[in-house]
Amino acid sequence: MPYPNIDPVFLDLGVVQLRWYGLMYLIGLTIAYFVIRQKTATLGLGLTKDQVYDMVVWAAFGVFIGGRLGYTLFYNLSYYLEHPLKIFAVWEGGMSFHGGLIGTIVALIWFAKRQHIPVYTVADMAAAVTPIGLGLGRMGNFINGELFGRASDVPWCMVFPYGGPVCRHPSQLYEAALEGVLLFTALWLIGRRPTPPGTVFWSFITGYGICRMIAELFREPDAHIGFLFGSFSMGQILSFPMIVIGSFMLVLGYQRRTLTSGPAGGKVTTG
Known part of the structure; x- marks a missing residue:
């Protein structure tokens, strides 16, 4: 199957170039803002529009800073130790999901504490919409022709511009389907049921780990x-x-709910 060879730059203004990859994340954050606003209104969580906006902005900073530092530490530490100023050269590429996840968790805990909102309330809302950005981000990777798959002879394999003459799996599309569509659907279904606080967040952690593996x-x-x-x-x-930590926390959450609920679902009282 021929690779579409979409120009990574969708708008060239000379001095400034606007790229599809960055646009995908912007679209993801915008959709996340409106989805969270709708969820807070439906569930009666009482978050204002400004609080939702601040939450999304804090998450964006966490993704960006954590993603860059994560790439530095996990993927190319020796190079950045020799060239420390290159850490700030974000235009050269290099972001890590796992680093971005850690950065986002830290940022949203800080936000929740400042706003006096339960941490799991923020975590569950953020986790529910994260697959939107992940799926769009993988589409950006596909347009850039980066993070391509291994050599393959499947009928839908593609020859990527930076992958040599070998036909390869379009793994970016696989990840968009798994980490984006499938994970979003699973979390949406989980969120429709009464669950212990943190269930959506830890389901995201577990589900992403499985999809990425x-x-x-x-x-x-x-x-x-x-x-x-x-x-x-x-x-x-x-x-x-x-997968290990997420599964453990999910089991722990349901065990705690069982211990604090009576046979009919009420809280157990001791005297």
Whole structure:
């Protein structure tokens, strides 16, 4: 199947170039803002428009700063130790989802504490809309022709501009489907049911870890890292703890609800 070769720059103003990749994240943040506003109104959480806006802005800063530092630490530490000023050269590319996740968690905990909102309330709302940005971001990767898949002879394989003459899995599209569409649908269904606080957040952590582990089976590992411990990619190594920790916290959350509920669902009282 021919690669579409879409120009990564959708608007060239000479001095400034606007790229599809950045636009995808902007669209994702905008959709997240309106979805969270709708959810807060429906659930009666009492967050104002300004609070929702601030929440999205804090999350954006967490993604950007955490993503850049995560890439520096996880994917190319030796290079950035030798060239520390390159850490700030974001226009050269290099962002890590796992670093962005940590940055976002820190930023939203700070936001929740400042606004006196329960942390899990913020975490569940943010997690529910995160797959929107992930799916759009992977589409941006596809347009850029980056993070392509491993060599393959499947009928839908593509020859990417930076991947040599070899036909490869369009793994960016796999990730958009798994981390975007599938994960968003799963979290939406979970959110429709009465669950302990934090369930949507920890389901996101677990679900993303599973989706990324699967997607990495088709994705070409970073050339300067390759495979680690035999056949594991860096993405899999960073995602496996998400599955373990997320699953543990989900079980713990439901156990706590069982311990604090009576046979008919009421709270247990002791005297």
